[in-house]
Amino acid sequence: MRPTHKIGIAMAAVATCATASVVPGMVPGAADGGARRSPSQGQSACPQRWDGGAIGGWVPAPSGLDGAADSLVPGSPVSALICAYPGNTRSGGLAGSRTLTGQATAMAHDLGYLPVGTEGGEIPCTLMAGPATNYLVRFAYPDGRGLWLGSAEEVNSCVTTTNGTALSHVYVGDSLTAAYRTGTWRLDQPERPCPGSLGRRGQNARMVPEGPVKVVVCRIGRHDEPARRTEYGTKQAHELAAALNSVAAGPSRNACHHLRGGSGGRFEVLFGYADGPPASVRVTTACRPSANNGLLEGHLDDSVRDRVVQLAPP
Structure with missing residues (x-):
């Protein structure tokens, strides 16, 4: 990975x-x-x-x-x-x-x-x-x-x-x-099942950098299933960014410790901006820590996790 x-x-x-x-x-x-x-x-x-x-x-x-x-x-x-x-x-x-x-x-x-x-x-x-x-x-x-x-x-x-x-x-x-x-510059875009991001400047300091204007929430299925996605505007983007930023976060070790009896889903939360690349947060509800932006990780409490699930497609 x-x-x-x-x-x-x-x-x-x-x-x-x-x-x-x-x-x-x-x-x-x-x-x-x-x-x-x-x-x-x-x-x-x-x-x-x-x-x-x-x-x-x-x-x-x-x-x-x-x-x-x-x-x-x-x-x-x-x-x-x-x-x-x-x-x-x-x-x-x-x-x-x-x-x-x-x-x-x-x-x-x-x-x-x-x-x-x-x-x-x-x-x-x-x-x-x-x-x-x-x-x-x-x-x-x-x-x-x-x-x-x-x-x-x-x-x-x-x-x-x-x-x-x-x-x-x-x-x-x-x-x-x-x-x-x-002699031609183009930043490569690796294939992903749901539109993701190489990451955005500022994600070493907070889970979601300030100023998103929209958010896409993807539910990641099995490898042979296409990801499903829903898109929301500025209000939902600000609310969800604030919720994710409220979580205590530390440097990412990019590891998943499966919770005993844990079940749930995998989600990609993609925040779009007026300029520059999006910022992505991967949420895996059966893992601890459950949120990871590639540089920071943290464990979501029930209210933040439920908010992600509610905004995701069924």
Whole structure:
């Protein structure tokens, strides 16, 4: 299970301005048309080697930008330099780079809304062997400052994405590989039985970030059954968000301790916002803790649990 890999609302890319510098054969599928060499020196250059001790978890230097502790990519950068380091090890040589200009704002918008923390949490991972590619992305800002982001594509999808201050366990490796190869940014939307979310900034601090304008409540059936869903407006969204936020919550361990004699259902509660991705809370009434947003978990009392069940489709 990928507890933080949920379906998000991606900002559609509307421009495809990109340049690439690629070492042929190192990253299959990477474009080489219009290539130029990456600069070998200077703050804006790709480091010649990935030098991290963990998959995805390294940047050359943390950013001093305001907001970097609360968002992976704060503000409005004007370009994004993607540096690729393929291989099965956590360190490796530079294979090539691609610079996105027209789509840097959309990329920053999507990545900047991902839920973040300042410490690593417990997430279950599979242990399959397979190819991996580490990435460094340098976002450049109009005033000349920059922000490095480290992430990776790897077969287990258990990757830390970090700007050196904040980190996220939401997996974006496939999206980074596609942007590197094609010059087009699009945040991947993993398939789910009910519309879910990659998560939303602020969910490390509260179960549901403030300001939802609607809520969808899904009842999750067996694997061979489609999820059923009902949608409500702002009033119900605010009331249900307040109820879920009233629950004592702590860091998520993404575990379920089945209650003796417990029965009930599984629900996905999806809060929509005027801008950015939705925030999702998974409710499993036969588990303790019964509510989990991927970063926080807590056990619902009877009144909150019953409210979720009442709003769900039969």
